[in-house]
Amino acid sequence: MTTPDFKKFNIDAYKPGKSKIKRFKKVIKLSANESALGMSSKAKKIISNKNLFLDKYPDGKSKNLRKAISQAYKCNSEKIICGAGSDEIILMICQLFLKPKDEVLIPEYSFLMYRIYSKIVGAKVVFAKEINFKVSVKELLKKVTKKTRIVFIANPNNPTGTYLTKKELLDLRKKLNKKILLVVDDAYAEYMKNEDYxxxxxxxxxxxxxxxxxxFSKIFGLASLRVGWGHGSKKIVDALNVIKAPFNVNGIAQLAASESLKDKTFINKSVRHNLLYSRKIKKFLETYKIYSNSVSANFLLLNFEKSRYSAKFLYEKLKNKGIILRSTEEGYNIKNKLRLTIGSKKENLKFMSAIKQILKK
Ligand SMILES: Cc1ncc(COP(=O)(O)O)c(C=O)c1O
Structure with missing residues (x-):
């Protein structure tokens, strides 16, 4: 039988943080930067409600959710578009702005979907060097050409955990040609308590x-429901609405997301939990000469340069104990490092106790 021809892409498919180990029924998954505390009990309650009308299409414009977002974040709901994860919005932005051969500029170790979606629409991806695993405004500006259409920055950046300060980010926008779209991915913004951010x-x-x-996949703990949003000029948002899939955000996701915005107590608790354990684990690992970025989002990039042990060694040993970290070699091409997501109290204590057993000082 003949398979009709299709386009061939020179792309490495996205490999998510692993979530299973054959021998283990239940694992400790610290590989995908998900929420340590799950979702708000308010969100859980509303989606357990039996009176959801799942036989009907959801609101394609996510009107109530956009209203809730605009109130929580003090912005105009007409400048907001919701997506099946921010992931879908990255794709839509690429579809809207990029023609084949246009250039997209990204830092060398940035979130993988920027390069994947840019390539899918035929654009050329240009990488700017990072300095000590931090985005460099100077290096980015060096790589701008007449063909540059978009610059993507995750701030703080995944997987490095470093961030551009307020001053640096303003400087980037100021020095970048006005016609270039700067996309700032605030995926981890709610965790950030750093004064210069x-x-x-x-x-x-x-x-x-x-x-x-x-x-809503990170601090709000709704990763599986797939809901995110974008904010831009009304002109861009209107144009995105033209190319958007009609019912892209499911009804349960819209409800849960709106409800979770109301639960300020849960959000504050998540921030406190994250700060407490990021600091604790960072300090603890330093006693084994495993250093990491300064505390920022809900993950740490562990550096094994000074350690007697390699990242690979620890990755395998932890896996044998049912604990999964993210190897940064695959996809990101960062050698001898591991990305660790901050887990629940129980998970963090188990992680630290496993380290004590595996590593000898
Ligand atoms: C920087 C960054 N942006 C976007 C995403 C994707 O988020 P979503 O689940 O909303 O698609 C992630 C997920 O890890 C991320 O790290």
Whole structure:
């Protein structure tokens, strides 16, 4: 039988953080930067409600959710678009802005979907060097050409955990050609308590040449429901609505996301939990000469350069104990490092106790 021809892409498919180990029924998954505390009990309660009308299509414009977002984040609901994860919005932005041979500029160790979607629409991906695993405004600006259409920055950046300060981010926008769209991905913004940090949304709410990405997959703990949002000029949002799939965000996701925005107590608890354990685990690992980025989002990039043990060794030993970290070699091409997501109290204590057993000082 003949398979009709299809396009061939020179792309490595996205490999998510592993979630299973053959021998283990239940694992400790610290590989995908998901929420340590799950979702808000308010969100859980509303989606357990038996009176959901799942036989009907959801609101294609996510109107109530956009209203809830606009109230929580003090922005205009007409400048918001919701997506099946911020992931879908990255794709839509690429579809809207990029023609074949246009250039997309990204830092060398950035979130993998920027390069994947850019390539799918035929654009060329240009990488800018990072300095000590931190985005460099100077290196980015060096790589701008007449063909550059979009610059993607995750701030803080996944997988490095480093971030551009408020001053650096403002400087980047100022020095970048006005016609280039700067996409600031605020996926981890809610975790950030660093004094020199400001979210993309806070800095650029009124800028027509900046587009902001946000997600409910991280601090809100709704990763499986697939819901995220973007904020940009009304002109961009209107154009995105033309190419958007009609019912892209399912009804349960819209409800849970709206409800979780109301639960400030849960959000604050998650931030406190994250700070407490990021600091604790960072310090603990330093006693084994495993160093990491300064505390920022809900993960740490562990550096094994000074350690007697390699990242690979620890990855395998932890896996044998049912604990999964993210290897940064696959996809990101970062050698001898591991990305560790901050887990629940129980998971973090088990992780630290496993390290004690595996590593000798
Ligand atoms: C920087 C960044 N942006 C976007 C995403 C995707 O989020 P979503 O689940 O909303 O698609 C992730 C997920 O890991 C991420 O790290």
């Amino acid at each position: 400001s979210s993309g949304l806070d800095l650029f709410k009124n800028k027509n040449n900046v587009f902001i990405l946000r997600t």
